[in-house]
Amino acid sequence: MLIMGEVRTGLLQNSAEIEERDHQAVLGLLAGERVRMSRRPIVYAVSPDLLTGVDCRLPSASRARIRGVGTVVSRSSITGGRVLQGSSYVRVTRGEVNYRLPWSHYLARPGVVEVLGKVSGPDVADGFLAFGAPGEHLDLGSVSDRFMDVVQESPVLDLRAPFRSNRTRLRWVAETGEPGVHFTLGEGQERTLKVTHQGEFSPAVVDLCEDLALHDWLLTTLLTIVQRARIGGASRPEVSARLAPAVDTLLHLWMPGARIHPSLAALWESLERTPGFSRQWQSLVERIRDQLAVNTLALLRETNG
Amino acid sequence: MLVFAISDKGGTGRSVTSSNIVYRRALQGQDVCYLDFDFGSPTVGAIFRVSTASRGTTKGGMHRYLEGEIPEPTRIDVWTESDRDAIRAKPAGAGQMVLLPGDEGGGEFATFDGEMLKRCVRLFAGLHEQFDLIMVDLSAGRSFAAHLALAATAQLPRIPARWLVFHRWTRQHIIAANGLVRGDHGLLDVGVEHGHDRDALIDRIRFVRTAVLELGSGDFAHLRPAQRSWLNEIDRELRELATRHGVGLTTMLGKVPLDPVLQWREQLISDDDVAGTEIANPETVFAFDDLAKKIVDDTAWEGL
CATH class of the missing domain: 1.10.287 (Helix Hairpins)
Incomplete structure (x- = not known):
């Protein structure tokens, strides 16, 4: 099993830090779901998890045609009332059948993309970390970007940020093994991160990737x-x-x-x-x-x- | 800030002037980008001397992005990808300069739908996050690209937007520039249709005169007295015509003198073209610098 994700980080488009009470309005991307907040050691707010259905080719270093169907989990967060992140990830697994099942099957497995046919985890991971042309494969960055755009469109924000800045793109893959981490700075805004962790995957790994993306952006x-x-x-x-x-x-x-x-x-x-x-x-x-x-x-x- | 460059007629020097404004702004330390919205003829790459996009890009440009075929349009970093050495040497303290080219073989849109408008709005909002100046080069005449730009800016009231109408200093051009703004289906009509306030929109439109002959300059020293007085007379008539058509001094942001380099080869004018090889005139660079500053200078845009 392979877990991969992309975090995009940028400046919230507002002249000042946003107030604590505005976070709910800005990050409330899902009606009825609360935005989670923590205040120490720094104000941090995160949207509820959002799902995006996908049926598309997966990246592959060997350019194999791999079709994956399932859902991507995404969330947006704001740190210090200033820095906005969009983060999406999937667990890639081998499907039990070689054809697409009804959507109810995939909706019952949030954040899982099942591959129809054969798949090699390292091949997909290497293809993903290579940052190919956008639009050809499962593009977790675009999904993250879209949720950031929705936040930036919020009428609460005045769009008068104190300076212009780029969004950074950090792609990560995680696997189980001897604990280790490898970060590379690519061209322009691209960065990659390989994380090996002990035991089963947990969302704490995503927190680590987001925290690293935040500090790399800073x-x-x-x-x-x-x-x-x-x-x-x-x-x-x-x-x-x-x-x-x-x-x-x-x-x-x-x-x-x-x-x-x-x-x-x-x-x-x-x-x-x-x-x-x-x-x-x-x-x-x-x-x-x-x-x-x-x-x-x-x-x-x-x-x- | 979004700046839209538009002209009623072709051959006004709209693209070459707006490219040079973007270049001067980048040299002044601002992050700038240039969007080729001239879908029928996406040749801005040639002005920046980016050979991979001299007739538009094949990798997915503005046209395919707006059609929804690709998630984001190709971006070209002019400082690293230009073929001209003088441009590739990015000076210390200069800002980003990014070109978003059109698609090779793309064409004008016959119309646009809500989805395309959404993508355009998202593109402008995203670029506003990254760039101080977003120059959008619209094709000559009335086009759907201009409609799209008006509709998108109507949905982005919090992002400052300004319009530059380019015209040459001739009778025909003066009348046409006025028609493009105030005529039937002109910028104001279409803007109001898409939700702009007419008076607010008119305050955001300024004219730029191009290929202007300066009668006081040394270029005219060799003219016979009869020729000189004839030119003076014509210039006076043109000024009166311009004032009558709302294209006069009060609505003019600046003017660009006639420069052979711009006439024969549309290019960015580097400081080396003026001080080194001396093929371009210092007045031309001065005019570009002046326009680059005035575009963002609020006093030049106060309500009339």
Whole structure:
């Protein structure tokens, strides 16, 4: 059995952090279902699980024609009233028959995609992580994206985000085995993650992938802001003005592993050793604060003549 | 911000001017993208010198996305994929510059339905998340692409949208530009049909004069006095005509001087074309820079 998913992460399109009470309206994608919230150590809200029916080809590294039928589980979440994520995943299993069954069969197995015919788990996993042309295969990213779009369309949001940013795309596969995690930074916005965990798959693995995607997005976005500020190239007030949105919006959101199940904490810790997310983040934050301090001092010197 | 580039007639330099505005804006540090909505002739790739999309893309472009055949249109990073060295060298501090090309062999839409409108709205909203400036190049004349853009912006009142109408400085072009905005089935009529407020929409429309001859410039030093006074007279008539047709100075956002480089080879004008090889005029770049700033400068768009 193979479990694979894609998390997309982006900035919620609002000028300020959204209030706690607005989360229900923004994330209430399913009528009658409550949005779950937690407040410590950071405000986090997640929509109810949503199902999307699919009947399509699955990705394959060997370009085999593999047909899968079933449902994708998705959810949207907002962290710190600022960062929006769309996350979808499926469990790929071998179907018992080689033809499509009535939908009731698949609806009784939420999040399972059954393959009609033969399938090799590693072949599908490699094809999935290769980011082929969109639209040809089961596209979990598009499903995640669509739920993010629905959230961004909410009339509660003013669409005046403090800065422009890209959505990152993190594709992950999980299997059972000796615990380990392997993260790669692809071209542009693409990232891949292979997780091996002990025991049966549990949604805690999805939490881990979402948490990693969140922090990778924070780091990617902060790096872009610092690059664009042209420290040393542009004038001091200009540099400060360009760094300001990072201070207002992003710096306080760094909380790696905040919602990770203790059984998976070791995996986060190994990512902290290599590639060392928090190390890079910390050095960027210090650089920003130093710049602002130096620029303020220069400004004070000027005004005092 | 969404900016729609439109003209009544072909050959106004709409695409080359709007491409250069996008380029200047990126150099000024903003994230920009350029959407080819000229479905019948998707050749914007040629201006950016992206050879894989000089006649539109084969990988799935704007047309196929709007038809619902592909989940997202192809994006081309101009800084890395342009064939011109001067463009590929992205300067420090410049923003993203992304081209969303049309489809090779695509055609004008005969109509559009609700699903296509939904996809267009979603596309604009998604791009607004990522880009400071979204330039949408619409084909010349009245087209369904323009209808679609008006319908989509009517559904996105929270995203600022502006319209640039390009025209040359001639009698015919002045009359045609006015007709495109205020005439039967013009932008205002169609906009109102799709739910825009007429007065609010008119405040979002400005004119850009292209291929303008500057009578005071040195180019005219060699003219005979009779020619010069004739040109002055014609220019005065055109200015009066423009004012009568609502295309006068108050509604003009800017003008682009006549430049041989733009006439003979539609291209992005890099600083090297001006300072290095000197094939382009500095006034042209100045005009593009000025337009790139005015597009987002609210004082240039205050209600009239």
